[in-house]
Amino acid sequence: MLPWSAPLSGRFDEVVFESEVLKDNPLHDPYQRPLWIYLPPGYDEEPERRYPSVYMIQGLTGQLDMWRNRSAFRKNFPELADELFASKEAPPCIIVWVDCWTSYGGSQFVDSPATGRYHTYLCDEIVPWVDAHYRTLPAREHRGIAGKSSGGYGAMITPMLRPDLWGGLATHAGDALFEMCYLPDFRHSIRTLQSRYDGSYEKFWQSFRSRVPFTQSGDEAPMNDWCMAACYSADPDGTVRLPYDLQTGELIPEVWERWLAWDPVRMAPKHAESLRNMKAIYIDAGNRDQYYLDLGARAFYNVLKRLGVNEVFFELFDGTHSAIEYRYPISLKYLAERLAP
Template sequence: MLPWDAPLAGRLDRHPFTSELLRGNPLGDPHERPLWVYVPPGYDDSAERYPVIYVIQGYTGQVTMWANRTAFRPSFLETADAVFAAGAPACVVVYVDAWTAYGGSQFVDSPGTGRYHSYLCDEIVPWVDAHYRTIPERESRAISGKSSGGFGAMITPMLRPDLFGALATHAGDALYELCYLPEFGKAARALRTYDHDVFRWWDDFRSRPAFTKPGDESLLVAFGVAACFSARADGTPELPFDPVSGVVEPQVWERWLAWDPVRMAPGHAATLRDLRAVWIDAGTRDEWFLDLGATAFRDEVLQSGLPPDRLHFELFDAGHAAVDYRYPLALKWLAERLAR
């Protein structure tokens, strides 16, 4: 396999997108974001309208990373293009940027990071429908992502069933007592170096190359996700554990649990039951136990009454990282099930 960019059968348009909802966000992050829109082969030669699949990224992800390639693997831009070049039902694919100074937004609205859920649903989706020949209906619109992007893909159709009728989640954040709680102990230990002050760690983290000290990853997750799930009204992230002992702070932790897709699902059973297609997968060796989170979410989706033939569930031999070869499988599966 050659290690250089390959020509696409379809076309990738790279737009600067100006968001009014992100203007003046709490972190001072840019309100102009890159937005990539892929159109399939034949788009320019017809008047046909197409379903749309939105693709969102994991924590620390930003949109230009979709063009990254690792040794002996094409980028997802290329594998996604290959899905449609090989004859899968054609779709528009939209790659959304939701990066923040803390590494991510979890695709929610928060006083700690900004209005990223509204940005996706109320700005990006209408803009794409206005500028491309889409089928602007929920039955023809899906969302897909991995890790934190998988979390976003799980919660967005629950919160906005008017917009999204299908989803794919690859090792999405779920079952928080297994995926997050173990990280809190690691983070509390790492804070000893900073007199148990997470803001001292944050100042140090920004002053040097990222991830060059033990505990950086656990602290970034705890701090960054706290900004998304448990920020105070003034935007200050509030950790869900005591920074000295690691003991969970119940009131703050409950705010995190309220965002657990496994716990959200029963309250959105009617919405889940009405989805056209749900893809759930994860590696059996996932370091954050997201294979168990995937299983628990699968159970809740089936409990909602979703017909089993609308669900694809799979555990495969892998950890959390380097599972990008799974993305085109879900893309093809969704493309075959969206309304046309």
């Protein structure tokens, strides 16, 4: 392959979407957000044809233009998606790339008084706008959502919360089984906070924002913990409640339970009927995932099977959490085939 971008067979519309629900968000993050809409080959030549849509959402710290990053000797996902449709290996889809970044790193695609109304932004602003401006098939049976890591988390929970909108999902190493993916890092956060910041998150954020982020070892765990707490356990006034004592690391049960209530493995039984009505569920993870999200993937799959959810693809592949963009066309093909008319 050539080591640079080549012309696409489909095309991208790149717009700036002005959100009403993100105005005055608690972090004063931008309410004007980039939005990419990929139109497959033939879209302009067949003006009567309508298409399924797949929404792509990103992992923690992801911002939209990162989708065009590439690893050495490899194509990025927009190129791989275009190649999939140009080769006619999958029914054509409209793909919508949505930005839900926050200055804490992400939003987990939920409404939170500490970060903003990102679930509402995605479901009640972006989806209707796309349906109004492009020739989608505007029904849940023809609409899917996919992502990796925190994006995979969003792909799991969003259809559970809004089954009226979503008929398919694909999660690549999505955050799940919280005692495995989050809890073990709490001790690293506490040690970093105590050794460098006098046990203070305020001092951590002052340092983090005054220098090049992630230039000190140990930055990742405190940032992740605070972001997740802002999403899962913020009080109505926006106060962020951590699930552990900053001095000893002891769990604070009532706060930890608020986190667990957002765990897809634990959410699934409450949304069993909606999950059984999904047209397509795709789950995968690397069997050497650094964050042990392969365990969460298996746990989510197991609970779906116990609930009698049948339209499920599950695979643990040989790999880690990193550089798995080559897996995305597999899930895209799976969704496209099942969301097509």
